Amino acid sequence: xxxxxxxxxxxxxxxxxxxxxxxxxxxxxxxxxxxxxxxxxxxxxxxxxxxxxxxxxxxxxxxxxxxxxxxxxxxxxxxxxxxxxxxxxxxxxxxxxxxxxxxxxxxxxxxxxxxxxxxxxxxxxxxxxxxxxxxxxxxxxxxxxxxxxxxxxxxxxxxxxxxxxxxxxxxxxxxxxxxxxxxxxxxxxxxxxxxxxxxxxxxxxxxxxxxxxxxxxxxxxxxxxxxxxxxxxxxxxxxxxxxxxxxxxxxxxxxxxxxxxxxxxxxxxxxxxxxxxxxxxxxxxxxxxxxxxxxxxxxxxxxxxxxxxxxxx
Numbered sequence: 001x002x003x004x005x006x007x008x009x010x011x012x013x014x015x016x017x018x019x020x021x022x023x024x025x026x027x028x029x030x031x032x033x034x035x036x037x038x039x040x041x042x043x044x045x046x047x048x049x050x051x052x053x054x055x056x057x058x059x060x061x062x063x064x065x066x067x068x069x070x071x072x073x074x075x076x077x078x079x080x081x082x083x084x085x086x087x088x089x090x091x092x093x094x095x096x097x098x099x100x101x102x103x104x105x106x107x108x109x110x111x112x113x114x115x116x117x118x119x120x121x122x123x124x125x126x127x128x129x130x131x132x133x134x135x136x137x138x139x140x141x142x143x144x145x146x147x148x149x150x151x152x153x154x155x156x157x158x159x160x161x162x163x164x165x166x167x168x169x170x171x172x173x174x175x176x177x178x179x180x181x182x183x184x185x186x187x188x189x190x191x192x193x194x195x196x197x198x199x200x201x202x203x204x205x206x207x208x209x210x211x212x213x214x215x216x217x218x219x220x221x222x223x224x225x226x227x228x229x230x231x232x233x234x235x236x237x238x239x240x241x242x243x244x245x246x247x248x249x250x251x252x253x254x255x256x257x258x259x260x261x262x263x264x265x266x267x268x269x270x271x272x273x274x275x276x277x278x279x280x281x282x283x284x285x286x287x288x289x290x291x292x293x294x295x296x297x298x299x300x301x302x303x304x305x306x307x308x309x310x311x312x313x
Contacts (some may be wrong), residue, residue, distance in 0.1 A: 052254055053107055053163065056145035057156065058171040059217065061181035063237040064145050066269040067171055070247060071143045071254065073265055082139035084120065086146060091118040099149050104159055107144060107166060109136035150220040152227055160231050167254055170224055173237040174312045175217045175303060177284030179294070188213045214297030218306040225309035236310060238280060240270045286313075 054071050058064040065085075072081050087106055088099040093115040096102040105113060111129035120126050127135070136142060149155045152170070160166055182188050189209050224234065233253045239246040247266040251258050273279050281287050290298065297303065307313070 053142045053166045054144065054254060055103075055107065055156075055166060055168045056143070056171060057149065057152070057168050058145065058147055059150070059173065059178050059220075060147040060187060061178045061185075062147075062171050062173040063240060063270070064147055064171055067169060067235075067240075067250075068143055068145045069269045070250070070262075070265055071169075071256075072141075073256075073262060080140045082136045082142045084117075084136075084142075084144045086119050086148075087117055087144065088146065088148070089118050092116060099146070100155050100158070103144070103146070103149070103155070106136075107142070107159065107163060109133050109142075111136070150223075152224065156227075156232070157229070160229060164231075166231060168229075168232045169250060169253075170227060170232060170234045171237060172221055172224060172234070172310060174280075174284040174286075174310075175214065175221060175306055176286060176288070176298060176312075177237075178217055179214055179297075180285035180288055182213070183210075210293045211297045214294070215300055215302060218297075218300065218303035221306040221310060222302055225306075238276070238284070241273045241283075242276045243272050244270075284312075 056064050056067050056071070058067070068083060068085065072083050084106060088094075088096075088102045094102055094117070095113040095115075096105070102113075105111070109132075111132040114129050114132070116126045120132070156168055160168065179188070227234065233250060235246060235250060240250075244263075244266055247270050248258060251262060251266070256262060273283075288294075
């Protein structure tokens, strides 16, 4: 039990630091030819009903890396699966005005404006834009994940409406678990300071921005609760580790065949936790000794709403 619980805690500590938020200006020019016709012609692989692009839309410390492993079948190097880990990150060099613009291009395998993506580096170098385009275009299933894009009206909806092959997993976690894990890994201040690009290297103490961080996370979770789209599935991290049922629901959403290999992958990346309700006290730090500012944050009306809307006690 102890080793299983430690592994679960490691699932939500494997994501890279949440560092950057971009201004969400959005071009009104969304007219482009849909690639659905081309996608329909791709060969059927991995037991999929049709070729699709997956976007894992989450916060850091929420199990998004494990979700990426699940959707890529645990074989992210397989030629039929293309994965891109946290694009639009501090350190990237790309000619885009904002994250929405960048994701619109990358989701369609357009790397022409990309010079460097931090998490795309291999052996110290980034694949050329041509190589990235070729690998992405050749894949039958593409999996992208972001942890710093949280305005779904600007980020998701415009893209869903012009990319019928796009499917999105909105992955959430109890805000107390997100915050406590972020605090442990020194992410709170850097997350909020990153709202101003000039501050991205700031390493101030977390206490200065604790309240803002908690309020921000809770506010976005309240927003997410109202998101209802055919091509979007909303998932709680806690349900992914309760049993295999939620993972199977995600797999079915993407039309993947739940074969023996994928069952093993699901069990490996989201192992069910016995007596989960009792274990959540530790997993989500529900018994933490919060300081006065943290208590104030989690007692904000917006946080109480987030707890209620997402069924967090």
